[in-house]
Amino acid sequence: MNAASHAETHTAYRTCPLCEATCGLAISVRDGRVLRVRGDRDDVLSGGYLCPKGVALGELHDDPDRLRRPLVRRDGRLQEASWEEAWARVNEGLAPWLAARERTGIGVYVGNPTVHNLAGSLFLRPLLKALNTRQLFTASTVDQIPKHVASGLMFGDPFALPVPDIDRTDYLLLLGANPWESNGSLWTAPDLPGRIRRLRRRGGRFVVVDPRRTRTAEHADLHLAIRPGCDAHWMLALAQVIVSEGRAAPGRLAAFTDGLDTLTARLAAFTPEAVAARCDIDAATTRRIARELVEAQRAAVYARIGSHANRHGTLAAWATELLNILTGNLDREGGVMFPLAPHDRVHDGTPGGRGFATGRWHSRVAGHPEVMGELPVACLAEEIETSGDGQIRALVTIAGNPVLSTPDGGRLDRALAGLDFMLSVDIYLNETTRHADVVLPPPSALERAHYDILFLRFAVRSVANYSPRLFAAEGPAEEDILLRLAMIAAGEGSGGDVGARAEAYLAEQVAREVSNPASPIAGAAVADILARIDGEEPCDRMLDFLVRTGPFGDGFTDDMDGLNLARLRATPHGIDLGPMRPQLPVRLRTRDGRLALADAAIDGELAAAAAELATAPATDRLLLIGRREFHSNNSWMHNLPSLIERPERCTLRMHADDAAARGLADGSRVALRSAAGVVEVPLEIHDEMRPGVVSLPHGYGHRFDDTRLARARAHAGASANDVVVADIDPLSGNAVLNGVEVTVDIA
Numbered sequence: 063m064n065a066a067s068h069a070e071t072h073t074a075y076r077t078c079p080l081c082e083a084t085c086g087l088a089i090s091v092r093d094g095r096v097l098r099v100r101g102d103r104d105d106v107l108s109g110g111y112l113c114p115k116g117v118a119l120g121e122l123h124d125d126p127d128r129l130r131r132p133l134v135r136r137d138g139r140l141q142e143a144s145w146e147e148a149w150a151r152v153n154e155g156l157a158p159w160l161a162a163r164e165r166t167g168i169g170v171y172v173g174n175p176t177v178h179n180l181a182g183s184l185f186l187r188p189l190l191k192a193l194n195t196r197q198l199f200t201a202s203t204v205d206q207i208p209k210h211v212a213s214g215l216m217f218g219d220p221f222a223l224p225v226p227d228i229d230r231t232d233y234l235l236l237l238g239a240n241p242w243e244s245n246g247s248l249w250t251a252p253d254l255p256g257r258i259r260r261l262r263r264r265g266g267r268f269v270v271v272d273p274r275r276t277r278t279a280e281h282a283d284l285h286l287a288i289r290p291g292c293d294a295h296w297m298l299a300l301a302q303v304i305v306s307e308g309r310a311a312p313g314r315l316a317a318f319t320d321g322l323d324t325l326t327a328r329l330a331a332f333t334p335e336a337v338a339a340r341c342d343i344d345a346a347t348t349r350r351i352a353r354e355l356v357e358a359q360r361a362a363v364y365a366r367i368g369s370h371a372n373r374h375g376t377l378a379a380w381a382t383e384l385l386n387i388l389t390g391n392l393d394r395e396g397g398v399m400f401p402l403a404p405h406d407r408v409h410d411g412t413p414g415g416r417g418f419a420t421g422r423w424h425s426r427v428a429g430h431p432e433v434m435g436e437l438p439v440a441c442l443a444e445e446i447e448t449s450g451d452g453q454i455r456a457l458v459t460i461a462g463n464p465v466l467s468t469p470d471g472g473r474l475d476r477a478l479a480g481l482d483f484m485l486s487v488d489i490y491l492n493e494t495t496r497h498a499d500v501v502l503p504p505p506s507a508l509e510r511a512h513y514d515i516l517f518l519r520f521a522v523r524s525v526a527n528y529s530p531r532l533f534a535a536e537g538p539a540e541e542d543i544l545l546r547l548a549m550i551a552a553g554e555g556s557g558g559d560v561g562a563r564a565e566a567y568l569a570e571q572v573a574r575e576v577s578n579p580a581s582p583i584a585g586a587a588v589a590d591i592l593a594r595i596d597g598e599e600p601c602d603r604m605l606d607f608l609v610r611t612g613p614f615g616d617g618f619t620d621d622m623d624g625l626n627l628a629r630l631r632a633t634p635h636g637i638d639l640g641p642m643r644p645q646l647p648v649r650l651r652t653r654d655g656r657l658a659l660a661d662a663a664i665d666g667e668l669a670a671a672a673a674e675l676a677t678a679p680a681t682d683r684l685l686l687i688g689r690r691e692f693h694s695n696n697s698w699m700h701n702l703p704s705l706i707e708r709p710e711r712c713t714l715r716m717h718a719d720d721a722a723a724r725g726l727a728d729g730s731r732v733a734l735r736s737a738a739g740v741v742e743v744p745l746e747i748h749d750e751m752r753p754g755v756v757s758l759p760h761g762y763g764h765r766f767d768d769t770r771l772a773r774a775r776a777h778a779g780a781s782a783n784d785v786v787v788a789d790i791d792p793l794s795g796n797a798v799l800n801g802v803e804v805t806v807d808i809a
């Protein structure tokens with residue numbers, strides 16, 4: 063029943079969809095409005111934890127600037143329109159590019175909230191398939207794609223991402239992550255600060271490597287203020303110590319790991335002494351940490367975006383798992399382990415698979431290799447600007463704000479202005495979507511069901527948690543929008559039956575599953591399974607199918623303990639299915655079923671990184687890094703009063719020595735300049751910064767009058783990505799967001 067029909071206050075339980083922590087929320091509702099959001103103390107994973115963004119979900123739902131109706135460009139201005147008119151405009155606008163045999167004229171950018179949303183997680187694929195373009199860009203290439211590549215190369219599966227078994231470990235070495243503000247990434251463990259505090263309380267040790275003394279670093283036993291961009295070199299030095307001292311102890315992993323024997327020679331260049339000047343970490347400290355890692359009973363090494371959004375991001379991700387392997391901590395309780403989600407597909411129990419390869423095609427202008435079907439978003443602007451065959455002339459953006467969130471955003475902003483047609487699926491008219499010809503707004507987060515398809519796959523316990531929709535939606539569901547777009551892209555026009563399209567797509571998935579010999583429904587009739595799937599709506603039906611055929615599912619039998627949608631509905635606080643369990647070697651999907659440490663691409667990067675050690679790092683220039691904030695979420699939650707109406711946060715932080723050397727006073731307006739551009743921001747002298755490094759949060763720069771973001775505009779700030787140069791990690795295509803060379807002087 064729709065909560066809006068209740069006059070009295072009632073409490074709804076749901077999983078917060080805003081970040082990777084997946085906290086359980088208890089939402090008090092009256093008369094169809096959110097009164098209050100608290101943490102759900104009974105949630106099986108989060109136990110009551112929440113942050114200010116979760117609290118702001120009601121504000122997000124009520125935000126008068128959030129779009130409720132489509133926008134269509136008329137006389138040069140975006141104006142509200144009916145859904146019918148909007149669909150007709152989309153059909154007309156895309157038609158010229160869809161007619162072409164090679165779909166290279168259409169680009170697609172998919173942003174981060176897509177993976178926090180059932181519709182995006184389950185029903186984006188038919189649209190991408192129908193669009194059939196190689197010009198696909200996503201927020202992955204300003205984020206985590208190096209980790210996928212490293213896992214692809216090592217384990218044959220880019221989604222085999224081990225996470226620290228935080229509740230059972232004795233030692234955590236954390237690089238380039240700030241869970242005290244971000245709440246964790248590719249590591250779903252709500253209340254990470256609490257979990258890490260408990261690790262220390264039980265006698266464990268916590269070491270943080272970050273150029274800035276973050277709130278996370280303040281809670282560490284040791285903080286090492288590394289120079290930005292050097293994490294790979296430093297982790298390789300730890301590995302070098304371990305192998306050269308003969309202390310590698312991979313244990314049971316050795317039986318199925320190739321390349322251990324050649325490591326000593328391949329790592330030889332990375333002695334602690336050789337990396338010391340570049341990383342700014344003395345050799346004795348590096349040796350000590352290496353020994354601590356080896357000697358800890360159970361240890362975990364974890365690195366995130368500070369290590370990955372770098373020139374050697376893939377190498378850093380690879381070195382992280384190398385350390386876990388050398389210490390025998392990969393796939394071991396209290397080390398790093400592969401989570402198992404209720405909707406994961408079951409394996410047949412034998413290692414081996416199709417392996418992992420990149421470079422099946424290349425970007426048109428710069429020739430960068432495709433990785434996981436996409437191209438680096440740092441190349442999007444040049445693909446729009448550069449004329450010739452395959453130039454992007456029409457763009458579809460889905461839940462993305464690349465003008466603020468991707469490198470050289472100023473250039474991208476100008477490029478978008480020159481497109482022939484642009485379509486955005488988005489809840490706001492913002493810095494990116496203001497360029498669209500049509501904006502299609504999906505319902506708010508409270509107007510849809512939720513189950514975390516992506517992040518439950520990175521959770522420290524196997525957990526299932528489903529939230530029904532809280533309020534009825536005014537317009538079409540996001541899955542309906544994506545499916546109708548898929549039909550338009552397939553040339554079927556805008557009037558088709560989306561329900562039938564959804565069911566046809568579900569049938570395809572069922573057909574694939576019944577042909578998997580390891581599946582509990584192997585050999586079953588597709589029609590029979592479809593008839594037994596529960597739920598009315600496409601997302602619910604797909605979810606029921608996935609969890610029933612997953613590792614904890616009922617397999618479409620009478621198994622009362624098995625999972626299905628009905629059981630999920632009956633358990634609003636979630637179902638805990640236990641801690642992580644060892645999965646190797648079965649989980650390996652390399653062609654030969656072995657864990658691969660020897661790899662030509664990695665060897666090339668090892669050589670490149672080793673060569674850098676010969677030259678001293680330039681110390682006369684400042685390096686810019688980012689700064690995620692507790693009350694922010696990339697670029698898109700700055701319109702909510704409780705999150706934005708706070709003291710000025712878009713400041714450039716700098717060490718006092720660097721300020722003195724430039725004659726800059728605290729609070730003065732400074733010009734921050736790079737090869738990409740210049741922004742003006744207030745200076746904040748701060749002792750958390752190390753000399754030589756300055757920090758500016760990203761996601762600000764709400765400077766355009768033609769957006770519909772009144773409050774964000776009043777706290778506009780400047781966009782860090784106007785000064786981030788469009789540079790990439792060659793193996794993954796990930797943008798180099800950290801360690802950008804800048805100058806700072808008085809504005």
Ligand SMILES: Nc1nc2c(c(=O)[nH]1)N[C@H]1C(S)=C(S)[C@@H](COP(=O)(O)OP(=O)(O)OC[C@H]3O[C@@H](n4cnc5c(=O)[nH]c(N)nc54)[C@H](O)[C@@H]3O)O[C@H]1N2
Pocket residue numbers: 172173174175179201204205367460461462463464466467468487488489490492504506507540688695696697698760761782783786799
């Ligand atoms: N310099 C610098 N840049 C960075 C980073 C950094 O650390 N430093 N971090 C990077 C990272 S990790 C990421 S993930 C990217 C994010 O990059 P993007 O995903 O491109 O940017 P966001 O700011 O998250 O924008 C999300 C968009 O989705 C819309 N939206 C929100 N909810 C929904 C929904 O339910 N449906 C739809 N259709 N739209 C919705 C919002 O209105 C907004 O337009 O930014 C990256 N940019």
Ligand SMILES: Nc1nc2c(c(=O)[nH]1)N[C@H]1C(S)=C(S)[C@@H](COP(=O)(O)OP(=O)(O)OC[C@H]3O[C@@H](n4cnc5c(=O)[nH]c(N)nc54)[C@H](O)[C@@H]3O)O[C@H]1N2
Pocket residue numbers: 081082174205237238239240241243244245246247271272273274276288289290291292293366367368369372687688689690691692693694695696800801
């Ligand atoms: N409050 C809040 N939470 C969020 C988000 C948000 O915008 N706000 N965004 C969400 C998203 S999309 C993501 S991907 C995650 C990211 O989650 P995290 O990976 O934890 O991201 P950050 O908080 O940016 O932490 C990165 C840290 O790396 C440091 N760093 C920068 N350069 C280097 C370097 O070269 N080496 C090392 N060792 N450290 C470096 C920075 O100082 C920073 O402290 O957070 C998610 N959670």
Ligand code: SF4
Pocket residue numbers: 078079080081082083084085111112113114115116117245252
């Ligand atoms: S930590 Fe993340 S999941 Fe939890 S309430 Fe905050 S935004 Fe939501």
Ligand SMILES: [Mo]
Pocket residue numbers: 174205
């Ligand atoms: Mo991200």
